Amino acid sequence: MTPLLTLDEVTVGYRKPVLGPVSLKVHAGEVLGLSGSNGCGKSTLLKSLSGESRLFSGSLRKAPGLQIGLQKQHPARLFGFPLSTEEYLRLTGADNTGLPARLQSLRRQRVDSLSGGQFQLLSIWACLASPAQLVLLDEPTNNLDPAGVQLLLELLVNRRHDQAVVLVSHEQDFMAGVTTRQLDVSTLHRPEF
Numbered sequence: 001m002t003p004l005l006t007l008d009e010v011t012v013g014y015r016k017p018v019l020g021p022v023s024l025k026v027h028a029g030e031v032l033g034l035s036g037s038n039g040c041g042k043s044t045l046l047k048s049l050s051g052e053s054r055l056f057s058g059s060l061r062k063a064p065g066l067q068i069g070l071q072k073q074h075p076a077r078l079f080g081f082p083l084s085t086e087e088y089l090r091l092t093g094a095d096n097t098g099l100p101a102r103l104q105s106l107r108r109q110r111v112d113s114l115s116g117g118q119f120q121l122l123s124i125w126a127c128l129a130s131p132a133q134l135v136l137l138d139e140p141t142n143n144l145d146p147a148g149v150q151l152l153l154e155l156l157v158n159r160r161h162d163q164a165v166v167l168v169s170h171e172q173d174f175m176a177g178v179t180t181r182q183l184d185v186s187t188l189h190r191p192e193f
């Protein structure tokens with residue numbers, strides 16, 4: 001099977017390299033969990049997949065036409081903008097068949113009036129139900145109550161098999177429950193200056 005993503009000896013960072021060289025392949029159907037200590041570069045590696053951090057060397061190849069859904073660690077919301085949850089989902093291209101009851105009940109509510117946890121679930125659902133073949137989730141359990149974490153776990157376990165997920169999390173039980181593979185980013189090489 002052709003990988004959705006192939007990282008070959010990449011070094012990534014911002015003004016300076018933070019991490020690398022890293023080689024990695026991501027295939028449809030898998031959930032790759034990035035773990036490791038604070039500041040080891042999990043989010044930076046995740047951001048390199050969406051082009052938000054800088055590639056210093058190596059190559060990052062994407063399958064032709066690859067669409068990426070991204071849920072950030074601190075997602076931005078437009079406050080004061082009269083956008084309903086239903087409209088937000090429509091804009092993201094999400095297929096709302098099977099929309100969880102917790103989100104169904106929020107369909108008419110404005111996005112800027114949702115709680116942090118409600119918005120977190122909404123943005124993750126929008127990624128998973130979108131046409132994206134690759135979904136990147138940075139700390140997806142943030143703000144979620146136990147029922148929300150359980151729902152997220154079920155969504156990931158019952159994911160589409162044409163889709164791959166790469167996620168960052170510190171929650172070991174959650175990681176064990178949803179990932180098909182884990183990478184401890186703390187063990188990867190960090191460039192020295």
Ligand SMILES: Nc1ncnc2c1ncn2[C@@H]1O[C@H](COP(=O)(O)OP(=O)(O)OP(=O)(O)O)[C@@H](O)[C@H]1O
Nearest residue numbers: 014015018036037038039040041042043044045168
């Ligand atoms: N926008 C940025 N510009 C410059 N340096 C950054 C930027 N974001 C992160 N860094 C640095 O890159 C390094 C890795 O940060 P990163 O956020 O990838 O770590 P992490 O493993 O995701 O950490 P955490 O578990 O605390 O979220 C850190 O030294 C951090 O200070």
